[in-house]
Amino acid sequence: MPELPEIYNLAKQMDLELRGQTIRGVEVVQEKCLNMSVDQFTKLVVGRQIESVTSRGKWVFARLSDGAWLLLSLGMGGDALLHRDSESLPGKYQARLDLDGGRVLTVGFWWFGYLHAAMDGDLCNHKMTAKLGPTPIRDTDFTEARFLEMLRGKRGSVKGFLLNQEQVAGIGNVYVQDTLFRARLQPNRKLESLAEGERSQLFRGLMETLIQSVRLGGLAGEKDLYGCSGRFKEFLVGYREGQPCPECGTLVEKVKVGSTASYVCPSCQK
Ligand SMILES: [Zn+2]
Numbered sequence: 001m002p003e004l005p006e007i008y009n010l011a012k013q014m015d016l017e018l019r020g021q022t023i024r025g026v027e028v029v030q031e032k033c034l035n036m037s038v039d040q041f042t043k044l045v046v047g048r049q050i051e052s053v054t055s056r057g058k059w060v061f062a063r064l065s066d067g068a069w070l071l072l073s074l075g076m077g078g079d080a081l082l083h084r085d086s087e088s089l090p091g092k093y094q095a096r097l098d099l100d101g102g103r104v105l106t107v108g109f110w111w112f113g114y115l116h117a118a119m120d121g122d123l124c125n126h127k128m129t130a131k132l133g134p135t136p137i138r139d140t141d142f143t144e145a146r147f148l149e150m151l152r153g154k155r156g157s158v159k160g161f162l163l164n165q166e167q168v169a170g171i172g173n174v175y176v177q178d179t180l181f182r183a184r185l186q187p188n189r190k191l192e193s194l195a196e197g198e199r200s201q202l203f204r205g206l207m208e209t210l211i212q213s214v215r216l217g218g219l220a221g222e223k224d225l226y227g228c229s230g231r232f233k234e235f236l237v238g239y240r241e242g243q244p245c246p247e248c249g250t251l252v253e254k255v256k257v258g259s260t261a262s263y264v265c266p267s268c269q270k
Helices: 004-018 037-046 120-125 142-150 158-163 175-180 198-215
Strands: 026-027 050-056 059-064 068-073 079-083 095-098 104-108 113-119 252-256 259-262
Touching: 004 059, 004 079, 004 198, 026 037, 037 068, 037 113, 068 120, 079 259, 113 120, 142 198, 142 259, 158 175, 158 259, 175 259
Parallel strands: none
Antiparallel strands: 026 095, 050 059, 059 068, 068 113, 079 104, 095 104, 252 259
């Protein structure tokens, strides 16, 4: 499932390629990925120009002319692909947008993907995004000071905090693994037990993990706007069950935390 680095990069590519383009037509194969009927959706977006594209957490936000927004979540195994013409379209997609000069954007997903539209004034009522917390990297004011402030007085597990999209938006079960290893924290560590230094380490671990993947174009296997796979695949402990910890050589263990799997070094992570 694409997380912050993949969506951040995708939104940047979409901004570069689609800014100024007008949506000429829409085809929706899977109506349930919309938040309105196909007719309403078509009326809302066709004829509008794409003014800019950015991301918030795992969502792409495209600002359209005259106060409309297009919101895209790729869910599990999804992709948004740009095609120069309609000749090379993939066999299967859930929706397509026809753009200027014969260019086509297709959106496909296996599971839990959404293509929503909203007007400016209704964004605050969009249930899936209205409460998103700050997005690291994208929000330049996501600083260590702000992060420490966010942690103040919070209870519960450190993993639960990182995965809660209303706290920090964009982190899922992929990037949480090495974040916690870099911070030398077990997923179940209670927030209220963290020392000042551990909180700072957590911030640095999070940023290092995300920045490394953004630089490598996201996770290997996830596609960008051009259909190219990301190059990030060297996890420190994530998905490395039974292999030696890069720091101390202890074998990495896979443990169940709530409903999700965690990969930890039992010696390094306290
Ligand atoms: Zn270790």
